[in-house]
Amino acid sequence: MGAIDRINPVAAAVYFLAAAGIAMFSMNPVILSLSLSGAVCFFFIKSRSTGIKSHLYSLLLFIVMALINPFVNHNGVTVLFIMNDNPITLEALIYGIAASAMIISVLYWFRSFTEIMTSDKLLYIFGRLSPKLALILSMALRFVPMFGNQLYKTEQAQKAAGLYKEDNIADTFKGKTDIFSIIITWGLENGIITADSMTARGYGCARRTSFSLFRWRKGDFIFLAITAALFAASLWGTMAADFAYYPAIAFSEADYRTVTGFTSYGLLVFLPSIFEIKEALRWKYLKSKI
Numbered sequence: 001m002g003a004i005d006r007i008n009p010v011a012a013a014v015y016f017l018a019a020a021g022i023a024m025f026s027m028n029p030v031i032l033s034l035s036l037s038g039a040v041c042f043f044f045i046k047s048r049s050t051g052i053k054s055h056l057y058s059l060l061l062f063i064v065m066a067l068i069n070p071f072v073n074h075n076g077v078t079v080l081f082i083m084n085d086n087p088i089t090l091e092a093l094i095y096g097i098a099a100s101a102m103i104i105s106v107l108y109w110f111r112s113f114t115e116i117m118t119s120d121k122l123l124y125i126f127g128r129l130s131p132k133l134a135l136i137l138s139m140a141l142r143f144v145p146m147f148g149n150q151l152y153k154t155e156q157a158q159k160a161a162g163l164y165k166e167d168n169i170a171d172t173f174k175g176k177t178d179i180f181s182i183i184i185t186w187g188l189e190n191g192i193i194t195a196d197s198m199t200a201r202g203y204g205c206a207r208r209t210s211f212s213l214f215r216w217r218k219g220d221f222i223f224l225a226i227t228a229a230l231f232a233a234s235l236w237g238t239m240a241a242d243f244a245y246y247p248a249i250a251f252s253e254a255d256y257r258t259v260t261g262f263t264s265y266g267l268l269v270f271l272p273s274i275f276e277i278k279e280a281l282r283w284k285y286l287k288s289k290i
Helices: 009-024 029-046 052-072 090-116 119-126 131-160 169-200 218-238 256-269 271-288
Strands: 079-083 086-089
Touching: 009 029, 009 090, 009 119, 009 218, 009 256, 029 090, 029 256, 029 271, 052 086, 052 090, 079 090, 086 090, 119 131, 131 169, 218 256, 218 271, 256 271
Parallel strands: none
Antiparallel strands: 079 086
16 A cells, blocks of 8 residues: 555545646646656556556557647648648647547546545545435446456357357357346346345435545645645646647747746645655665664
């Protein structure tokens, strides 16, 4: 368990909303570069066991989305080349790269969010406000790995029974379609069973009490205060950082306000990585003393 895992769930949720929220509503390349770097760095630290294939999919998605924009959007004054009488402009390419960076960074932030914010933490946050919403969120996050495991089991069972063939494209497509149909049926059936089970237990019939091990500590308040301060400084600074892609790339000159905003957001996105690295170094130091 890392340093961020021990942070109070409310403080952790506020952090992820702050880090991803600024990136979601900004197209400034500096902000997006910082967001992508911080999100990928933290995800690598927290998910060392994740296969390289997962990151290759993200890289492929980034490249595809970046290249789509200049072929569908022909705005801009710097023409790189002409294809089918349509100009491919530098401004459209850069805009596509920026949009791809925003989407991938937000995806990485929420991938880390799903790893840290377990079902018991979501119940802790939403249980008192809306038990039904807490149940839906926890079930949704739990259903994602269950869906992947069931997909793997179904595919292996189909192969073992000789029903799944990969001899040609048609057989592969039919096999994938059958597996997808089976998984969808399993998911719907599992949802109905879960709903009936919760109804039988009387969930939602009366005001629900809950027990939680999560408590607010001094470190949680400090982490929340740092997050709030960096978020406010980032928002204040980045609102003054104008950047235009069309018709030509133009940006405002850097001043103390924009520099403060970029620096604050850089510290914000790398804050959990700093905490995790500090925890790892402290742990190695303590082990060396044994």
